[in-house]
Amino acid sequence: MRELTPEIREEIKDMIFDYYAEECEVDKDEITMDTNPQNDLGSDSLMFVELIEMTADKYDMDIKLQAIGKYMLKTPMDTMSDVVDMFCKIYQYGNDIVNQ
C-alpha cells in the first residue's frame, strides 16, 4: 500500500477538477466536492477511463479497469468527493481497491 499524503490527495483532487473543467467546459471554480459528475457536469464513463489512464501514467501504475468497475459496483460515484476518494484509493491500493 502506498502512503497517501495530504499533498498527494490535493494533487489528485486538482488533476480531477482540472480534467472535468476542461472536458466539460465549465469553470473549475464552479466544481465543488458536492457536484454530481454525471448530472451536473454531463460526464460519461469514457471520460472516466481517460482519467484512470492519466492517473496510471502520472503515478506509473498498472491499473485494471475491471478492478475499478467492481469497486464502483459497491461504491457509486455520486459526487466529486466520491470520485476523489476513489482515485486516492487507486493511488493507495492499486488493483486491490476492489477489496477495500
Place this chain on the structure above:
Amino acid sequence: MENFSRAFLFNGIGSKPEKLLVKLPPELMDRYICYFDAAFTRLGLNKDLEKNTVYNRKVAEWIVSLICDRVVHEYYIEKGIVPDIGAGYSSGIVSISGCFGSVSHEFAQDIIMSNRSTMRCLEEHGQKLDMGVVIGFSYNDIQELLGSSFSPDELVIGSGNSKFHVMISGRAEAVERALELCQNEGALKAFSFGTGVAYHHPIMKEYSKEYVDFCGSTLYAPPEYPIISVFDHRVMTSGEDILRENQLNVYTPIRWDVTLDKLADMGVKEFFDTSANGAVSKFSRVKRKCRIYTLDDVYS
C-alpha cells in the same frame, strides 16, 4: 509497403444530433444547415426530427451524423490537412465513401435511408435484436468472459474498438444477459443501444438483402485516397473494394482496434477524427507516438 503518415477516421452512428451540433463552430454550422436543408428536402424527411415516423426518425439522426462528418472532413481539407488514407467505423464506411468521392454524398445518404428496409424486414420476421457497448473490457476479455456462455448465433463481438471498449451484437435477450454479466464482472459501464437491429452480426445478412442490393445499384469510383478495410485490413483503392466494404458492413464483425494498429504499423502517426464531437477519439486508442486530433484541436 507504401508509407502513410496521416489517416482520417470516420465515425458511425451513435452520437445524438444535439451532441454533434453543439460542437460545430458557427461557420461550420452555416454549412451544416445548408447541407441539412438540401438533404432533408430531397429525402422527404421532417427537419424536426421528432416529427418523423419511427424508422424515418432513426435514419434522420444517422443522416445528421453523415452530414456532420462531411462538414468536418471538408473543413480539414480546406485547412490543408489532407489524408494519406482513411478508415470508416461501422456506418462511417458510408461517410468515407461519400467524402473520399467513391459515391456522391446523395447516394451515401440514400444508403443510410435504405436501412429502413432492413428494420422493416426484421420487424416483419419478428426478430428481436440489439447491440450494446461494454466499457472497461478488451476484445480478449469479452471473448473469454462470454465465449463459453453464448453461441455465435446468439451473440458476437460486433467490434473490438480498443483495449477498454467493445461492442456486442445479437439477439436482444442475449445482449441483455451479456451486459448484465459484464457489469457484474467489473465493466465500468455496459449498456444497450435499443436499436432493434444487430449490425455486424451475421444474422443481419438474411434481412438486409434490399440494403445490400441498393449499395450495389451504382458504380463506385476509386476513392480519392486509399481506405483500409475494417474487416480484413486490406488497403482498398478500387471502386469495387469500396462497394464490397459497404455491403459487408451490415453483417460482418469489425476489428477497429486492429485496424488502427495496422495503420500505425503502416507509418500513420496523425489520426484525424472527423466526428464533430470527437466520438472516435473517445473510444479509440492509438499506439504511443501516434495521436488522434479532433475538430476541437484543429479549430482552437
